[in-house]
Amino acid sequence: MKLNLTGLISIIAVTGVMAQKPQQVKVIKQKNQNKIDILIGGKPFTSFLYPDSLEKPVLYPVHAANGTVVTRGFPLNPQPGDPTDHPHHIGIWFNYENLNKLDFWNNSYAIKPEKKKDYGWVKTDKILETADGTTGKLTYHANWTDQQNNVILKETTHLEFSGNENERVIDRVTVLKAVKDATFFDAKDGLLGLRLAHALQMPATEDQKFTDNKGNVTIVKAGTDHVANGNYITSAGKHGNDAWSSRAVWCKVYGKMGKDSISISIIDHPGNTNYPTFWHARGYGLFAANPLGEQIFTKGKSVKNLHLNIGESATFKYRIVVANSPHTTTGGQLTQYAVQFALK
Structure with a gap:
């Protein structure tokens, strides 16, 4: 892998990933709020939200460089x-979804109080660093706890x-250190997740049933949703629904939002466990990288349980690229991004 990456450095130098002029990034902590705003080129990109009312910290909403919001508004700011x-x-x-038998993924305000005991929380307790520049930086500390605030990780x-003018990039490095023996039992829902704006969903080819937080059921008839126009493609050449459960270095969702083409790409890192990751990419708008869901994705052919003894740690690295232009980010450009990211 190192030899291949070294050989491709010259390609990066010639073609110039992020060759456009980099824009200045501002990382601004809001007073008396558990909120940090990230501005790029003077325009909102995203906000880091970590209030007690959320069961985990999030980056929300996420804007493309042209200002288009590429993440779903519901439930914090529902859109028509x-x-x-x-x-x-x-x-x-x-x-x-399953750390020491606690579900961190599905926890929300919709879970009934009597069932909360089965769910975990990720609670941010410290902002360790913020920095402005052509690369903005934010480092935070959080605890993965049960409902009694006992820390697991x-x-x-x-x-x-x-x-730059047409792209936004997030590089994420997360280190999880076990305070107690910690087992990530093989499960479908994990690990890095993103919920897409309505337009980036795939058009439904069959009726879909959605249940809201009050138990109300909505059936979307195939062919009646004229907003959704998204699609997936992976570095391994999988398209559409075939991206789900497949493995690849990167996965891209793309579609039209307004007059521009929009793409969001997630890139795996060769230092991550079970590289290249499985893609939990759903047509209804969930876009996730989950290296730990091997059993469901292989239909039971193999299982991946990750165990950390007390004091042991695991590191996960991901790059997210949001682009807008007349044409979406190409596979060649994403491969260059992946090579560049692998060297970090």
Whole structure:
């Protein structure tokens, strides 16, 4: 891998990933709020939200460089036509369905109090660093706890933000250190998640049923949703629904929003466990990278349980690229991004 990467450095130098002029990034802590705003080129990119009212920290909303919001508004700021399924899907987040038999992924305000005991929380307790520049930086500490605030994992996450006239990039490095023996049991829902704006969903080819937080069921008839126009493609050449459960270095969702083409790409890192990751990419708008869901994705052919003894840690690195232009980010450009990211 190192030899291949070294050989491709010259390609990066010639073609120039992020060759456009980098824009200045501002990382601004809002007074008396658990909120940090990230501006690129003087325009909102995203906000890091970590209030006690959320069950995990999130980046929300997320804007393309042209200002278009590429994440779903519901439940924090519902937009007309927003699907109201899965209220735990907010912006960009990082957690897991089954850690020591606790569900961190599906926890939200919609869970009834008597059932909360089965769910975990990710609670941000410290902002360790913020920095402005052509690369903005934000580092935070959080605890993965049960409902009694017993800490299972300590999380330290470093985020780097950068961008130019047509692109926005997030590099995320998360270190999880076990305070207790910690087992990530093989499960479908994890690890890095993003909920797409309505337009980036795939058009439904069959009727879909959505249940909101009050138990109300909405059936979307195939062919009646004229907003959704998204599609997936992976570095391994999988398209559409075939991206789900497949493995690849990167996965891209793309579609039209207004007059521009929009794409969001997630890139895996060769240092991550089970590289290249499985893609939990759903047509209804969930876009996730989950290296720990091997059993469901292989239909039971293999299982991946990740265990950390007390004091042991695991590191996960991901790059997210949001682009807008007449044409979406090409596969060649994403491969260059992946090569560049692998060297970090």
